[in-house]
Amino acid sequence: MPVGGAALDLTGVPLPEETLSVAKQSDAILLGAIGGYTWDANEKHLKPETGLLQLREGLGVFANLRPATVLPQLIDSSTLKREVAQGVDLMVVRELTGGIYFGKQRGFAKNENGDEIGFNTEVYATYEIDRIARVAFETARKRRGKLCSVDKANVLEASMLWRKRVTMMASEYPDVELTHMYVDNAAMQLIRDPKQFDTIVTNNIFGDILSDEASMLTGSIGMLPSASIGDSGPGLYEPIHGSAPDIAGQDKGNPLATVLSVAMLLKYGLQEEAAAKRIENAVLETLDKGFRTGDLFSMGMRLVGCKEMGEEVLKSI
Amino acid sequence: MPVGGAALDLTGVPLPEETLSVAKQSDAILLGAIGGYTWDANEKHLKPETGLLQLREGLGVFANLRPATVLPQLIDSSTLKREVAQGVDLMVVRELTGGIYFGKQRGFAKNENGDEIGFNTEVYATYEIDRIARVAFETARKRRGKLCSVDKANVLEASMLWRKRVTMMASEYPDVELTHMYVDNAAMQLIRDPKQFDTIVTNNIFGDILSDEASMLTGSIGMLPSASIGDSGPGLYEPIHGSAPDIAGQDKGNPLATVLSVAMLLKYGLQEEAAAKRIENAVLETLDKGFRTGDLFSMGMRLVGCKEMGEEVLKSI
Numbered sequence: 001m002p003v004g005g006a007a008l009d010l011t012g013v014p015l016p017e018e019t020l021s022v023a024k025q026s027d028a029i030l031l032g033a034i035g036g037y038t039w040d041a042n043e044k045h046l047k048p049e050t051g052l053l054q055l056r057e058g059l060g061v062f063a064n065l066r067p068a069t070v071l072p073q074l075i076d077s078s079t080l081k082r083e084v085a086q087g088v089d090l091m092v093v094r095e096l097t098g099g100i101y102f103g104k105q106r107g108f109a110k111n112e113n114g115d116e117i118g119f120n121t122e123v124y125a126t127y128e129i130d131r132i133a134r135v136a137f138e139t140a141r142k143r144r145g146k147l148c149s150v151d152k153a154n155v156l157e158a159s160m161l162w163r164k165r166v167t168m169m170a171s172e173y174p175d176v177e178l179t180h181m182y183v184d185n186a187a188m189q190l191i192r193d194p195k196q197f198d199t200i201v202t203n204n205i206f207g208d209i210l211s212d213e214a215s216m217l218t219g220s221i222g223m224l225p226s227a228s229i230g231d232s233g234p235g236l237y238e239p240i241h242g243s244a245p246d247i248a249g250q251d252k253g254n255p256l257a258t259v260l261s262v263a264m265l266l267k268y269g270l271q272e273e274a275a276a277k278r279i280e281n282a283v284l285e286t287l288d289k290g291f292r293t294g295d296l297f298s299m300g301m302r303l304v305g306c307k308e309m310g311e312e313v314l315k316s317i
Numbered sequence: 318m319p320v321g322g323a324a325l326d327l328t329g330v331p332l333p334e335e336t337l338s339v340a341k342q343s344d345a346i347l348l349g350a351i352g353g354y355t356w357d358a359n360e361k362h363l364k365p366e367t368g369l370l371q372l373r374e375g376l377g378v379f380a381n382l383r384p385a386t387v388l389p390q391l392i393d394s395s396t397l398k399r400e401v402a403q404g405v406d407l408m409v410v411r412e413l414t415g416g417i418y419f420g421k422q423r424g425f426a427k428n429e430n431g432d433e434i435g436f437n438t439e440v441y442a443t444y445e446i447d448r449i450a451r452v453a454f455e456t457a458r459k460r461r462g463k464l465c466s467v468d469k470a471n472v473l474e475a476s477m478l479w480r481k482r483v484t485m486m487a488s489e490y491p492d493v494e495l496t497h498m499y500v501d502n503a504a505m506q507l508i509r510d511p512k513q514f515d516t517i518v519t520n521n522i523f524g525d526i527l528s529d530e531a532s533m534l535t536g537s538i539g540m541l542p543s544a545s546i547g548d549s550g551p552g553l554y555e556p557i558h559g560s561a562p563d564i565a566g567q568d569k570g571n572p573l574a575t576v577l578s579v580a581m582l583l584k585y586g587l588q589e590e591a592a593a594k595r596i597e598n599a600v601l602e603t604l605d606k607g608f609r610t611g612d613l614f615s616m617g618m619r620l621v622g623c624k625e626m627g628e629e630v631l632k633s634i
C-alpha cells in the first residue's frame with residue numbers, strides 16, 4: 001500500500017485512508033522509507049513525513065524499539081575506537097505517538113508585538129508515560145536488567161512528570177535497575193562509554209535524536225532495524241535509516257536494515273522466532289563472506305550493490 | 318555573587334535580586350557550575366538550574382557560543398578514532414533565552430479524561446530567530462565561512478519558521494555557505510564525520526544536546542569554555558561542564574574549562590585579545606609539559622589535582 005511520497009504522487013495525500021485500513025487489518029506491517037527531494041518544500045499536511053506520523057498514530061504504535069548493536073564483522077566501520085565500540089549492545093525504547101510530535105497546540109501565530117511565532121507543545125499524560133515505561137521495564141528485564149530513563153527534568157515540567165511516573169513503576173520491577181540521566185548528558189555518555197547502557201527509555205523527540213546517535217556509533221546505520229508496537233493490533237517494522245534520496249535508483253542502498261526489519265517483524269509481530277533467527281543468521285553469514293555495500297565497504301571486502309546483497313542473503317537462508 | 322545552590326543555601330532563592338543587579342552592572346560575568354545532589358529534589362522554582370536560567374534571561378544573553386576543538390595534545394582522550402577526531406574545530410551557536418526552556422505555556426494540568434499531564438511550549442518569534450541567526454552568520458564569516466542550521470522542520474512548526482528566517486538572512490551573507498540539517502541526522506553526522514562542520518546554529522534544547530555531544534567528541538569536556546552574549550550589556554562566561562557533584566571537594570576537578578572561559582571573557586567581553594591569547598597559550602604549554610587532571614590522564618603523563626593544575630598554568634602565564 002502506498003504511503004509518504006509514493007502516496008502523494010498517486011493520491012495527493014501522504015496517508016490514503018485505504019492504506020491505513022488495510023494496515024489495521026494486517027498481522028504486521030513492513031514499511032519502506034518515506035521522504036525525498038520532490039516533496040521537501042511541501043506544506044506540512046502534504047509532507048511524506050506527515051503520512052508516517054499519521055500511520056504511527058493511526059495504528060497506536062506508541063513504543064519504538066531501536067536496537068544498536070556493534071557486530072564483530074563491522075566493528076571497523078564505527079568511527080569509535082575499537083575498545084570503545086566492541087560489545088556495544090543497547091536498545092532505545094522511544095515513545096512514538098506523543099510528546100512534541102503530536103501536541104495539539106501547534107502552528108503559527110502573532111505575539112503581543114505583532115511578531116510571527118511558530119510553536120509546538122511537548123505534552124505527556126500519565127497513561128502515555130506508564131505504558132511506554134512498562135514496555136521499557138519488560139524489555140530491560142529480558143535483556144541485562146538495566147534501564148536508563150532519559151529526560152530533561154531539571155528544566156521541563158513534561159520531563160518532571162515523566163521521571164515521577166517512571167520512578168513509581170520501578171517498584172513493580174525490583175529485578176530491573178533504574179537510573180535517570182539528563183538528555184544532554186546522555187548524548188555525551190553514548191560517545192564516552194556506550195557500553196554502560198543496556199535499555200534506554202525516552203520521549204519522542206529525545207528518542208529521535210539519541211537513537212540516531214546510538215545507531216551511528218555502530219558505524220552501520222544501514223544495518224539497523226526497528227519495531228514499533230502498541231498494546232494490540234499490528235506492529236510497524238522499518239529500517240532506522242531514511243530514504244537516502246541522494247543515491248535513490250542507483251542500486252547502491254544497503255538492504256540489510258530492511259531485511260533485519262523483516263526478522264524483527266517475524267519475531268515480535270508473528271512470534272516466528274525460528275524464522276527470524278534464520279534471517280539474522282543469513283545476514284551474518286553474508287557479512288562473514290565479505291560482502292559489503294558501499295556504506296560499509298573497507299579494504300579486502302567485496303563491494304556489491306543493493307540487488308546483489310539481497311541475492312547473497314537469499315543464498316544463505 | 319551567589320547563584321544556584323550557593324544562593325539557595327544563603328538566601329533561599331536560586332538567583333537573589335542583588336546578584337542579578339550586580340551582574341548587570343558588570344563588564345563581564347564569570348560563572349561557576351550550579352547544581353548538586355543537595356538540591357536535586359527541589360521544586361522547580363527552587364532548583365539551582367532555575368537560577369541559571371533566570372540569570373541568562375535577566376541578562377538577555379541569547380547567544381551561547383560553544384567551541385569544540387580537538388587539541389593535538391589531547392587527541393588520544395577522544396573515544397573517536399584518531400583520523401576522525403584530528404582537526405575537529407567547530408562552534409555551536411545555541412539560542413539560549415527562548416524555545417522550550419522559556420515558553421510561558423507550561424506546567425501541570427488534567428486532560429479531558431482526568432489524567433495528569435505535564436507540558437511545555439517550544440516557541441520562537443521571528444525576532445528571536447533573526448538575532449541568533451545574525452550572530453551565527455557573523456561567527457561563520459570569521460571562521461571558515463560554513464554555517465549549518467539544525468532543526469526538525471519536517472515535523473515542528475517552530476522549526477519551519479526557524480528554517481524560513483535563517484534562509485532569508487542568507488542573502489545578506491553571500492560569503493557564508495548555509496546548509497540545513499535535521500537534528501537526528503546532525504546527532505549522527507557529528508559522530509560520522511565531525512570535520513564537515515564549521516559553525517552550527519540551533520535552538521535552545523537541540524543546542525543543549527548537540528553541544529554536549531560535540532564537546533565529548535573532543536574527549537575533554539573538562540577543557541571546554543563557553544560564552545553567552547546579548548545585543549548589549551555584559552556577557553556570561555562559563556565552562557560547558559556541570560558541577561560534577563560526585564567529585565566535589567576532592568581537588569580532582571579539571572580547572573581548565575574555567576580558565577579558558579576567562580580567556581573567552583577577555584576576548585569577547587573586554588576586547589582584550591592579547592590577554593586572552595596569553596591564557597590560552599599558558600594552558601597549551603601546561604598540557605605540553607604533560608600535566609593532566611584525572612579526566613584526561615593517560616600513560617606517561619603527570620597526574621595532578623585541580624589546585625596544582627591551576628598553579629602550573631599560573632607559572633606559564
Ligand SMILES: CC(C)[C@H](C(=O)O)[C@@H](O)C(=O)O
Nearest residue numbers: 049050052053208471472501
Ligand atoms: C521522518 C521523521 C518524521 C521520523 C521521525 O522524526 O520520527 C524519522 O526521523 C524517524 O526517526 O523515524
Ligand SMILES: CC(C)[C@H](C(=O)O)[C@@H](O)C(=O)O
Nearest residue numbers: 154155184366367369370525
Ligand atoms: C543546567 C542546565 C539548566 C543547563 C541547560 O540545559 O541549559 C546546562 O545543561 C547547560 O547546557 O548549560
